[in-house]
Amino acid sequence: MWKATEMRVCVILAGLLFLQLVASSNHYCIVGGGPGGLQMAYYLKSAGRSYVLFERNDEAGSFFKTFPRHRKLISINKIYTGSNNKIFNERHDWNSLLNDDVFFRDYSKEFWAPADDLVRYLGAFAEHHALNIVYNTRISQLSKDKETGVFVLKDQNGMTYKCDVPIIATGVGNITWPNGVEGKDIVEHYDTVSTNPEDFINQTVAILGKGNSAFETAQSLMEHTAYIHTVGGRSRMRLA
Numbered sequence: 562m563w564k565a566t567e568m569r570v571c572v573i574l575a576g577l578l579f580l581q582l583v584a585s586s587n588h589y590c591i592v593g594g595g596p597g598g599l600q601m602a603y604y605l606k607s608a609g610r611s612y613v614l615f616e617r618n619d620e621a622g623s624f625f626k627t628f629p630r631h632r633k634l635i636s637i638n639k640i641y642t643g644s645n646n647k648i649f650n651e652r653h654d655w656n657s658l659l660n661d662d663v664f665f666r667d668y669s670k671e672f673w674a675p676a677d678d679l680v681r682y683l684g685a686f687a688e689h690h691a692l693n694i695v696y697n698t699r700i701s702q703l704s705k706d707k708e709t710g711v712f713v714l715k716d717q718n719g720m721t722y723k724c725d726v727p728i729i730a731t732g733v734g735n736i737t738w739p740n741g742v743e744g745k746d747i748v749e750h751y752d753t754v755s756t757n758p759e760d761f762i763n764q765t766v767a768i769l770g771k772g773n774s775a776f777e778t779a780q781s782l783m784e785h786t787a788y789i790h791t792v793g794g795r796s797r798m799r800l801a
Contacts (some may be wrong), residue, residue: 580650587613590724594621598730602692622683625676629655758785
């Protein structure tokens with residue numbers, strides 16, 4: 562049998578465990594530490610609101626450590642415009658978040674900047690403004706209490722958080738194919754295809770799509786391939 566002192570210790574420990582799993586509360590909960598999530602956190606802090614931002618990795622902007630695959634941004638960084646007009650210059654800076662202190666031009670001078678420079682910038686933005694970010698926290702479940710109307714978020718460790726307003730800023734989710742696409746199992750996928758142009762020397766490459774990732778891939782391969790075809794929009798193509 563346990564002694565009384567041992568039972569008291571067990572009760573106390575159980576109580577501490579319970580406290581650790583009890584939800585913390587904020588008015589706003591932001592999920593995702595990319596540009597959108599950081600911008601929202603900045604404005605909420607500036608307005609004096611109660612908020613918390615959850616980022617599943619150990620740094621802000623971690624999405625850009627993988628994407629774009631060929632490591633060059635397609636968002637321009639035109640530093641010298643010949644103008645002192647703030648609004649005009651902001652139109653030529655597609656990477657800086659809206660604020661008065663931290664700008665992307667201080668982290669890269671290149672017109673088509675490396676993606677890693679954006680990761681450094683986003684991390685510096687979060688640190689400079691001391692944003693309330695909880696890193697290494699993956700929100701795996703979101704529900705709403707029908708009686709109170711409060712939203713409940715649960716992370717990978719079972720910790721729960723309560724908020725009145727959840728804001729999902731996770732950007733791109735899982736890469737999916739439309740239903741009914743025959744032959745999709747024999748093509749390369751953007752998230753896994755080789756980024757070494759020498760793997761495509763003298764080959765004919767067809768890229769399905771005419772969006773950002775399509776032209777990014779085409780630009781990276783064009784010096785090594787024999788032909789590149791981009792197919793999308795009204796074009797029709799059958800995979801044999």
